[in-house]
Amino acid sequence: MKNNLISAIAGWKSAALLALVAMVAAVVFSGVLSNPQTAEAVLQMRNADGTFATLTDGEANNGDTVYIQNDNTGGYVQFDISSLGASGSFTHGDATNNGQTIVCQAASTAGACDVDTSDTGVTVALKIDADSAKGVIFVKQTDLTGGTDETTEAITVVVAPVPTKLTLTPAATAINSGAGAATAGSTTIDIRLTDENARGIPGSTVTIVSSRALLSPVESGVNDTKTYGADDVITFSAFSGTNVLAGTVTTSADPDTTPDTTDSAGYARVVLTGGGSAGISTVTVTVGEISSSVDIVLHGPVAAIAASAEQSAIEVGGKTFIVVTATDAAGNPVKGQKVSKLAQGGVVPPERLANPVVVSNEVNKQVGPPDAALVAAIGELPSCGVKAVANDEAITEDVNEARPASDGTNDAGKCVIQVDAVGGDTPSPADDAARGTHTITLVASATGAPVPGVDAAVVEIEVGGAPSSIETDAPSQIAPSDEVTVNITVLDDEDVRVGGVPIEVLHTAGDGAIIADAKDKTVDGRASFTYIAPSTPGVVEFLVRTKNALGGVTAQQPIIIQIGEAAPTGPAPTWSETPTSGTHNLVWNGADGPASDGAVEGLVAIWRWENGGWLGYVPGLADNLNELENGKAYWVVVE
Numbered sequence: 317m318k319n320n321l322i323s324a325i326a327g328w329k330s331a332a333l334l335a336l337v338a339m340v341a342a343v344v345f346s347g348v349l350s351n352p353q354t355a356e357a358v359l360q361m362r363n364a365d366g367t368f369a370t371l372t373d374g375e376a377n378n379g380d381t382v383y384i385q386n387d388n389t390g391g392y393v394q395f396d397i398s399s400l401g402a403s404g405s406f407t408h409g410d411a412t413n414n415g416q417t418i419v420c421q422a423a424s425t426a427g428a429c430d431v432d433t434s435d436t437g438v439t440v441a442l443k444i445d446a447d448s449a450k451g452v453i454f455v456k457q458t459d460l461t462g463g464t465d466e467t468t469e470a471i472t473v474v475v476a477p478v479p480t481k482l483t484l485t486p487a488a489t490a491i492n493s494g495a496g497a498a499t500a501g502s503t504t505i506d507i508r509l510t511d512e513n514a515r516g517i518p519g520s521t522v523t524i525v526s527s528r529a530l531l532s533p534v535e536s537g538v539n540d541t542k543t544y545g546a547d548d549v550i551t552f553s554a555f556s557g558t559n560v561l562a563g564t565v566t567t568s569a570d571p572d573t574t575p576d577t578t579d580s581a582g583y584a585r586v587v588l589t590g591g592g593s594a595g596i597s598t599v600t601v602t603v604g605e606i607s608s609s610v611d612i613v614l615h616g617p618v619a620a621i622a623a624s625a626e627q628s629a630i631e632v633g634g635k636t637f638i639v640v641t642a643t644d645a646a647g648n649p650v651k652g653q654k655v656s657k658l659a660q661g662g663v664v665p666p667e668r669l670a671n672p673v674v675v676s677n678e679v680n681k682q683v684g685p686p687d688a689a690l691v692a693a694i695g696e697l698p699s700c701g702v703k704a705v706a707n708d709e710a711i712t713e714d715v716n717e718a719r720p721a722s723d724g725t726n727d728a729g730k731c732v733i734q735v736d737a738v739g740g741d742t743p744s745p746a747d748d749a750a751r752g753t754h755t756i757t758l759v760a761s762a763t764g765a766p767v768p769g770v771d772a773a774v775v776e777i778e779v780g781g782a783p784s785s786i787e788t789d790a791p792s793q794i795a796p797s798d799e800v801t802v803n804i805t806v807l808d809d810e811d812v813r814v815g816g817v818p819i820e821v822l823h824t825a826g827d828g829a830i831i832a833d834a835k836d837k838t839v840d841g842r843a844s845f846t847y848i849a850p851s852t853p854g855v856v857e858f859l860v861r862t863k864n865a866l867g868g869v870t871a872q873q874p875i876i877i878q879i880g881e882a883a884p885t886g887p888a889p890t891w892s893e894t895p896t897s898g899t900h901n902l903v904w905n906g907a908d909g910p911a912s913d914g915a916v917e918g919l920v921a922i923w924r925w926e927n928g929g930w931l932g933y934v935p936g937l938a939d940n941l942n943e944l945e946n947g948k949a950y951w952v953v954v955e
Contacts, residue, residue: 386438655761686716
């Protein structure tokens with residue numbers, strides 16, 4: 317009856333049933349457990365040093381080996397496995413019944429089924445299948461000699477999550493290598509180990525190897541904690557070494573806050589520090605067969621700066637950024653490099669004593685919200701100088717004055733210098749930046765002093781007036797279904813290109829569609845859009861307009877394109893009807909002139925009855941008609 321009941325239970329899938337396992341076992345084995353017994357058993361796990369420790373809460377993971385110690389000291393003990401959902405088998409070769417039964421005697425020498433020769437009882441090893449499902453394995457032990465005592469132990473099998481993905485997130489991807497007299501930079505690398513369901517895996521030991529930079533543990537009170545979600549505070553476990561190239565660290569457990577809405581298990585952190593050698597350090601993290609890597613640039617001192625303007629032509633009152641890139645001797649990006657205009661002669665206006673553009677290295681380039689951190693992926697860049705963080709002021713509730721800090725070039729070695737062609741805001745142009753070419757010289761220092769061995773970067777900015785005219789290369793005619801890109805140039809009143817001004821292209825008439833619209837602003841005075849024509853003939857019209865900062869239109873240009881064959885061009889019709897094959901009496905509508913003016917394709921002759929006789933014109937043969945007169949009728953013969 318016991319066996320039949322266990323078999324029936326094993327066929328059920330209800331998760332609630334597993335919670336009743338203890339009660340079921342008590343019922344099934346009540347006869348055994350209620351009998352007087354002297355045999356006892358202990359479930360154990362084996363430590364790395366070969367010693368044994370009691371299995372906590374009777375729980376083990378799939379793939380684990382569990383040791384069952386029976387206190388029989390000399391006789392034979394039979395161990396039998398029955399399962400509820402989970403699966404496993406005895407590891408020793410003496411096991412029978414497909415590994416489900418083994419008879420073992422206490423041994424004093426290695427190699428027997430008694431795997432612990434140092435204890436006083438009989439200990440056998442049970443391997444839980446690596447692919448075992450969640451459930452329970454019951455191990456019944458029967459004393460075969462010296463008595464009939466029985467005892468049963470239940471091993472609760474918890475399916476261990478299978479590592480599927482390792483994610484590495486460095487706080488910075490470039491640090492100072494510490495080469496020469498420089499101070500080595502440091503960064504943290506956050507690690508996340510997850511299963512196939514993207515759930516964090518706690519308590520896993522991951523191995524970290526660095527090819528060049530040195531690895532160390534987090535520092536208490538500095539970078540050893542992080543908050544995930546609203547209130548899950550993780551304290552990272554310590555890395556196994558200090559200033560080493562390899563070691564291990566253990567992933568975090570979820571703190572089980574209430575309510576627990578954040579999965580903060582599976583995290584770890586290590587500190588990476590330059591070791592005095594410039595180059596690329598590849599950091600590889602491994603757990604089992606899963607591996608992931610990230611490259612960290614270890615740069616040397618700055619050796620070169622390069623600079624290019626986002627807009628090389630702007631109008632008075634306009635602004636643009638110069639993007640600067642700093643690199644070391646090997647071409648690696650240098651992080652944290654300051655760049656400024658040359659202290660003496662850093663900005664040269666078009667003419668002596670003319671108003672120069674204003675150059676600043678304390679303005680960040682931001683595309684998103686101004687109070688948020690800079691995001692390089694969307695084109696945001698830090699200023700080339702030191703800019704302190706700005707906090708929001710409580711007195712202005714409707715305005716957020718918070719701004720992120722910057723400290724020179726970012727991980728990619730890039731930063732920005734702002735150029736402001738001041739003016740355009742007062743009736744008098746006396747304080748406006750001069751129109752013409754302004755030459756800006758930049759150096760790799762925060763003070764404007766030249767740096768020996770590092771060449772300065774020179775950028776020219778053309779300052780023009782407000783948009784005055786718009787030119788395009790739009791064709792007058794295209795075929796049906798054709799695609800055409802129209803290039804636009806915006807000029808001031810001196811035909812200087814005007815960059816950075818708002819521009820729009822309006823599709824005002826006709827079919828077809830703009831498939832690539834113009835950007836919001838001109839780039840160096842240029843813009844473009846792409847149009848695709850419909851499959852039927854017709855006419856399409858566009859209107860290109862530039863605007864000022866207040867939305868007012870400053871210049872506009874219509875574009876008209878014929879779709880399909882263009883209307884025939886040439887002189888206006890001269891005969892009252894188009895001559896066709898045959899003989900026709902037609903009126904000459906052209907100007908008075910020689911008879912040859914009336915020639916058409918296939919013309920045989922032109923005749924007129926006058927004064928009792930025929931006057932005629934036969935091409936290449938005779939002409940006594942002399943001339944055609946406007947408003948008179950003629951016989952026109954066409955072959």
